[in-house]
Amino acid sequence: MTLYLATFALLLLSLAANRQKTIKALKTGTMMFLNLLPAFLSILMLVAVVLTLIGPETIRDWLGSNSGSMAYVVAAVTGSIALIPGLVAYPMSGMLVDNGVTYPVIAVFITTLMMVGIVTLPLEKKFFGIKIAVARNALNFAGALVIGLTMALVWNLL
Amino acid sequence: MKTYLAKHRNDLVIVGLFALAFAFSFALQWDFGLRTAGSFAHSFREMISFLPAIFILIGLVDAWVPREVVARHTGKGSGWKSSVWMILLAMLQVGPLYGAFPVACLMWKKGTSPRNIFIYLGAFSTLKLPMLGFEIGFLGLKFTLLRTVLSVPVFILIAITMDNMFGKDFVINDVSGGKGPKAAAGGVGAKS
Numbered sequence: 001m002t003l004y005l006a007t008f009a010l011l012l013l014s015l016a017a018n019r020q021k022t023i024k025a026l027k028t029g030t031m032m033f034l035n036l037l038p039a040f041l042s043i044l045m046l047v048a049v050v051l052t053l054i055g056p057e058t059i060r061d062w063l064g065s066n067s068g069s070m071a072y073v074v075a076a077v078t079g080s081i082a083l084i085p086g087l088v089a090y091p092m093s094g095m096l097v098d099n100g101v102t103y104p105v106i107a108v109f110i111t112t113l114m115m116v117g118i119v120t121l122p123l124e125k126k127f128f129g130i131k132i133a134v135a136r137n138a139l140n141f142a143g144a145l146v147i148g149l150t151m152a153l154v155w156n157l158l
Numbered sequence: 159m160k161t162y163l164a165k166h167r168n169d170l171v172i173v174g175l176f177a178l179a180f181a182f183s184f185a186l187q188w189d190f191g192l193r194t195a196g197s198f199a200h201s202f203r204e205m206i207s208f209l210p211a212i213f214i215l216i217g218l219v220d221a222w223v224p225r226e227v228v229a230r231h232t233g234k235g236s237g238w239k240s241s242v243w244m245i246l247l248a249m250l251q252v253g254p255l256y257g258a259f260p261v262a263c264l265m266w267k268k269g270t271s272p273r274n275i276f277i278y279l280g281a282f283s284t285l286k287l288p289m290l291g292f293e294i295g296f297l298g299l300k301f302t303l304l305r306t307v308l309s310v311p312v313f314i315l316i317a318i319t320m321d322n323m324f325g326k327d328f329v330i331n332d333v334s335g336g337k338g339p340k341a342a343a344g345g346v347g348a349k350s
Contacts, residue, residue: 003252007211014218021221029217032260033210034162035333038169040205040256045176048198052190085204085254086289094296106297107305115283115313120256127259127331132324136279139319143312150308158300 039123047083047119056092063101063109071105072148079112080141083119104155108148115140208253216264229269236271241314244274248281258282263330272328273321280313 014022059082062074084092093106116137117124124133163170176198183191232240251258262275270278285306293302 003208003211007214010218011214014222025217025221026214027217028220029213032216032333033213036260038166038173042169042172044201044205045173045198047201048194051197052194083254085201086292088200090292090296097297103301107301111284111305111309114255117255123256124259126333127263129329135323136320139316143316147305147308147312151304154304158304
């Protein structure tokens with residue numbers, strides 16, 4: 001809400017300063033939004049189907065399996081593929097911790113969730129091209145694993 | 159309008175099919191369909207809560223901030239201090255990573271260096287302040303601090319690697335209009 005108020009305030013300021021520039025700004029913004037909206041919507045809809053098919057309970061079972069390294073693999077893969085809004089991901093992670101999932105596993109899940117986006121790859125490709133999009137995701141996947149494993153090493157020392 | 163429909167045909171077909179499926183789910187009270195619609199509504203609310211505003215802001219920055227100002231402060235040879243600014247800027251953002259791509263596109267058009275673009279994406283995905291607040295709330299301060307401290311060197315390293323790999327003929331496609339990558343590249347050519 002604050003974001004919209006701030007945007008609106010800036011828009012009024014801009015309008016007061018220069019009508020033409022403001023119209024151009026609105027046009028640029030709207031065009032960009034409209035050109036991305038179909039891709040956004042289709043991705044969100046596909047993700048909704050996958051999330052409903054899998055369900056939070058299933059993810060919890062997978063991550064909670066005290067199978068050691070397997071939990072990390074599952075965390076990295078689900079985190080990379082899933083597109084879960086932060087407002088859902090954090091409460092869900094909190095729930096996972098309460099259910100016995102360890103913090104380093106959660107770290108891998110959260111970092112891959114935030115840094116890697118397999119389902120948004122088509123969108124990323126539109127901007128950066130396939131090579132950069134794939135490389136960025138691959139490097140971030142490795143990076144997320146490094147973060148998670150380092151956390152596993154130092155967690156109990158702190 | 160016609161070109162718009164043609165350009166986004168695949169996505170629009172998917173959206174249309176889902177809209178139809180949702181409508182049937184409501185009519186027939188099909189549980190799976192209803193739950194999927196609920197899940198979609200959730201992420202749609204997240205998207206709509208910030209994305210349109212971001213695009214208006216992008217439009218405003220595009221219209222008001224001159225290219226050379228951005229290029230001077232965040233372009234090639236602007237040094238590591240500029241990267242710190244990129245990180246701070248990214249920390250103030252909200253929303254999922256896909257919202258950062260159009261912003262990155264704008265910054266690139268304004269002359270921001272590839273390295274700083276990658277640093278922005280890295281900081282955006284790991285250090286957003288509203289997210290950190292949430293993270294502390296649900297996972298604790300120890301977790302959040304440790305993850306943050308470890309994330310910074312990792313995403314900086316990734317940004318440097320990406321810059322080395324792709325920095326030379328780096329292009330971000332402008333999706334704001336009918337212009338393809340060529341038009342965007344032409345914009346850069348005009349710079350040098």
